Amino acid sequence: EVQLLESGGGLVQPGGSLRLSCAASGFTFSTTVMSWVRQAPGQGLEWVSAISGSGYIHYADSVKGRVTVSRDNSKDTLFLQMNSLRVEDTAVYYCATVESGSYFDNWGQGALVTVSS
Amino acid sequence: DIQMTQSPSPLSASVGDRVTITCRASESISNSLNWYQQKPGKAPRLLIYGASSLQSGVPSRFSGGGSGTSFTLTINSLQPEDVATYYCQQSYGTPPFTFGPGTKVDIK
Numbered sequence: 001e002v003q004l005l006e007s008g009g010g011l012v013q014p015g016g017s018l019r020l021s022c023a024a025s026g027f028t029f030s031t032t033v034m035s036w037v038r039q040a041p042g043q044g045l046e047w048v049s050a051i052s053g054s055g056y057i058h059y060a061d062s063v064k065g066r067v068t069v070s071r072d073n074s075k076d077t078l079f080l081q082m083n084s085l086r087v088e089d090t091a092v093y094y095c096a097t098v099e100s101g102s103y104f105d106n107w108g109q110g111a112l113v114t115v116s117s
Numbered sequence: 118d119i120q121m122t123q124s125p126s127p128l129s130a131s132v133g134d135r136v137t138i139t140c141r142a143s144e145s146i147s148n149s150l151n152w153y154q155q156k157p158g159k160a161p162r163l164l165i166y167g168a169s170s171l172q173s174g175v176p177s178r179f180s181g182g183g184s185g186t187s188f189t190l191t192i193n194s195l196q197p198e199d200v201a202t203y204y205c206q207q208s209y210g211t212p213p214f215t216f217g218p219g220t221k222v223d224i225k
Contacts, residue, residue: 035214037161045153045161045204047214058212061118094160102208103151105172107160 002026002106004095009111016085020111022078022095027106029053030073033098036080038091039110046091049080050098063089085115119143119207121217131225136192138220140205143186149209150188152181155219156201164203165190192222200224 008020022034036048049069050058057069068081078095093111096104120143130136140150148168153161163172165181168188178193192199205217 044219045155045206045216047206047212047216050212050214060213099166102149103163103166103206104153104161105163105166107162109160 002097004097004106004108006093006095006108006111009093009113011114011116012085013117014085014087014115016115017081017083018085018113020080020082020093020095020113022080022108024076024078024095024097027097029071029076033101034071034078035096035098035104036069036078037094037096037104037107038089039094040088040091043091048093051078052101082113085113087115089113090115118213119146119209119215121205121207121215123203123205123217123220126219127221127223129223129225130195132195132197134195136195136199136222138190138203138205138222140183140188140190140217141186142188142207142209145185146207146209148184149207150181150183151206151208152179152190153204153206154199154201155204161204195222195224197224 003025005023031053035050051069066084070079095108097106099105150168152165155161169181202219202221204219
């Protein structure tokens with residue numbers, strides 16, 4: 001069974017930093033494209049970033065330059081380093097597997113990031 | 118970037134009704150269109166990929182269609198457990214992957 005477990009969320013002040021982790025199990029992590037998707041309170045879904053097994057990376061324009069996605073294939077873990085956080089980055093952040101480089105077929109339960117002074 | 122729109126929103130229907138949600142892309146995306154269901158407080162769940170392929174474990178009352186710029190998600194015989202928000206998502210070419218704004222479905 002595929003399991004994705006996010007951690008590292010919390011309250012941070014504007015301009016601060018936070019690192020999210022996503023521990024994966026139940027599939028071959030090293031060859032799977034992974035992604036982060038976020039959802040602001042009461043709002044829709046927004047794709048944030050994707051990383052292939054070999055480290056090929058894409059970012060949404062809304063986070064480019066402030067966010068770094070990475071992975072540790074030896075530990076089956078995905079990361080999202082977020083810097084210069086803004087109030088509008090407040091959201092639940094989901095990690096997800098990307099099948100065929102195209103659709104999100106497994107999702108974690110989400111980690112809440114709140115940016116507020 | 119490719120923009121996605123959905124209609125209607127919200128949508129209210131009776132149990133047993135056939136319900137159709139429409140998703141439109143700002144340019145042709147072939148069949149690179151996926152549908153998700155999200156219930157309150159839960160992570161999204163993949164329903165349909167490649168415009169019309171049913172994800173394993175999804176009830177057969179859900180179906181998808183369309184190509185190019187116009188797509189549909191149909192729920193045949195709406196059930197109480199189908200109350201949720203439904204999102205389309207395009208996956209044409211390289212990222213960014215874009216979601217539609219969502220369609221909230223409830224029971225009359």
